[in-house]
Amino acid sequence: xxxxxxxxxxxxxxxxxxxxxxxxxxxxxxxxxxxxxxxxxxxxxxxxxxxxxxxxxxxxxxxxxxxxxxxxxxxxxxxxxxxxxxxxxxxxxxxxxxxxxxxxxxxxxxxxxxxxxxxxxxxxxxxxxxxxxxxxxxxxxxxxxxxxxxxxxxxxxxxxxxxxxxxxxxxxxxxxxxxxxxxxxxxxxxxxxxxxxxxxxxxxxxxxxxxxxxxxxxxxxxxxxxxxxxxxxxxxxxxxxxxxxxxxxxxxxxxxxxxxxxxxxxxxxxxxxxxxxxxxxxxxxxxxxxxxxxxxxxxxxxxx
Numbered sequence: 001x002x003x004x005x006x007x008x009x010x011x012x013x014x015x016x017x018x019x020x021x022x023x024x025x026x027x028x029x030x031x032x033x034x035x036x037x038x039x040x041x042x043x044x045x046x047x048x049x050x051x052x053x054x055x056x057x058x059x060x061x062x063x064x065x066x067x068x069x070x071x072x073x074x075x076x077x078x079x080x081x082x083x084x085x086x087x088x089x090x091x092x093x094x095x096x097x098x099x100x101x102x103x104x105x106x107x108x109x110x111x112x113x114x115x116x117x118x119x120x121x122x123x124x125x126x127x128x129x130x131x132x133x134x135x136x137x138x139x140x141x142x143x144x145x146x147x148x149x150x151x152x153x154x155x156x157x158x159x160x161x162x163x164x165x166x167x168x169x170x171x172x173x174x175x176x177x178x179x180x181x182x183x184x185x186x187x188x189x190x191x192x193x194x195x196x197x198x199x200x201x202x203x204x205x206x207x208x209x210x211x212x213x214x215x216x217x218x219x220x221x222x223x224x225x226x227x228x229x230x231x232x233x234x235x236x237x238x239x240x241x242x243x244x245x246x247x248x249x250x251x252x253x254x255x256x257x258x259x260x261x262x263x264x265x266x267x268x269x270x271x272x273x274x275x276x277x278x279x280x281x282x283x284x285x286x287x288x289x290x291x292x293x294x295x296x297x298x299x300x301x302x303x304x
Contacts, residue, residue, distance in 0.1 A: 027051055031063045034077045036195040036226045036283045040065075043280030044074060050099065056108075056156035062143050064161050065199075068099060071124060072216045075199030076142035076162050080225070082187050085146045085180060091158040093139075095125050099161070108159055126160050130214045134207045136253075140166030140221070142198040144179055164200055165207055165215050170256040174249050175221060178258040182225065182247075185238060192229035192290070197282055198222065201273040203251070220273060222248035224266055226287035244287035263287065 031053035032038040040051075040063070048069040054061050054076075062078035092110040100120050111128050113121065121127070131139060141163050145154035166175065186194045203219035224246035234242070246266035249258040261269070267280050 028053065028063050031060045034060075034063045034079055034195070035197075036228070036287055037285075039284035040077070041075065041197055041280075041282045043277035045275045045277060046070075046074065049074070052096070052099075052161055054156055054159065054162070057152045059152070061153055061156035062162075064142070066099070066161055068124065070202070070216055071126070072200070072202070073142055073161055073164065075197050077195070077197045078143045078147070080147050080183075080186050080190075080194035080196050081149045083147055083149045083183050085183050086154075087145050088151070088154045088158070091155040093128060094159040095121065095127070096159065096161055097121070100124050111160075126163075126215055130207060130209050131165070133209065134165060134215075136167055136169075137165040137207060137217075138168050138171055139163040140171055140175065142200075143196075146179060147183055147196065164218050164221075166218065166221065166251055167253055167256075169253045170249070170251050174256045174258050178223075178247060178249070182223065185241070186225065186227060189231040189234040189238060189242065190227040190229070191231060192227070194225050194227040195283065195287075196223065196225045198224075201270065218251045220248050221251055222246065222266060222270065224263055224282045226263075226283045228288065228290040230289070243289045244283060246282070 028035070028040050028051045032040070035041075044065065046067050046069070048067065050066045050068050052064040052066050054064060062076055064076045065074045066072070067074050094108040094110050096108050100123075113127055113129075131137065139160070141157050143157050143162050145157045148154045148157065182196075199222055200218035201220040201222070203217045205217040206213040207215040207217060224244065226244045228243055230242040232239075241260075244263040245260065246263050247258045247260040248266060248269060250256045263282060263286055267282060270276065271278075271280050
């Protein structure tokens with residue numbers, strides 16, 4: 001039912017409506033605005049990495065770095081705005097046929113599989129059946145709907161390019177409560193956009209279906225945020241968590257508490273866990289406070 005092997009993550013099916021589309025390329029040019037200063041995380045290496053600009057209802061919603069050789073999203077990057085924390089209950093799970101072939105449509109399509117499904121979908125992506133016997137695991141979104149404010153933004157998170165298999169105990173007891181803490185923190189103390197990147201490290205284990213390795217199992221889940229414009233009079237216990245901060249946790253049944261750390265500490269931790277360059281960084285210049293830019297502008301005007 002699960003465990004052992006290499007990493008795999010996949011997805012599947014058809015929806016006639018072109019409501020949902022995505023673009024796949026070797027760069028994030030079309031959706032660079034989801035990254036702080038339009039700069040994606042630097043230093044994350046891998047083979048056959050695909051940059052997916054997730055598009056829903058004719059609007060770009062977020063960006064995903066997808067490892068097609070291991071069939072796993074390495075991270076999703078999105079903009080956080082004030083959110084009510086509510087979830088969508090009526091959105092079908094979707095897959096992306098363009099990851100099978102560049103000739104396929106960019107439209108995401110709804111699961112489950114049908115006779116009209118393009119061939120080779122299961123070779124490249126996860127399908128809902130992969131979770132049927134994985135009773136201890138659930139689909140865990142990297143960009144969660146509770147971090148989105150608009151209904152369409154919430155719906156756009158229900159694609160299997162955005163999810164990884166997470167233990168139910170970990171998801172319910174640690175990660176989801178942490179996501180809500182982040183939501184309330186940014187709602188209360190971030191006065192502008194927050195740029196968030198959420199990703200995984202790999203365990204080497206897999207979920208299996210029909211005695212085949214199917215889904216790669218994350219070892220750690222991590223999150224980093226950057227809020228350039230924040231409340232400088234926020235309470236002491238959260239003031240040091242701006243403009244940037246991060247957290248990580250083990251995808252295990254026990255000992256899965258989220259560890260919150262400064263951004264540099266998170267980056268150092270990730271260097272020990274994933275294939276990276278020595279200059280790994282999540283945000284351009286580590287996320288610079290808006291007041292820092294203002295001071296530089298003021299100094300320049302004084303000197304002139």
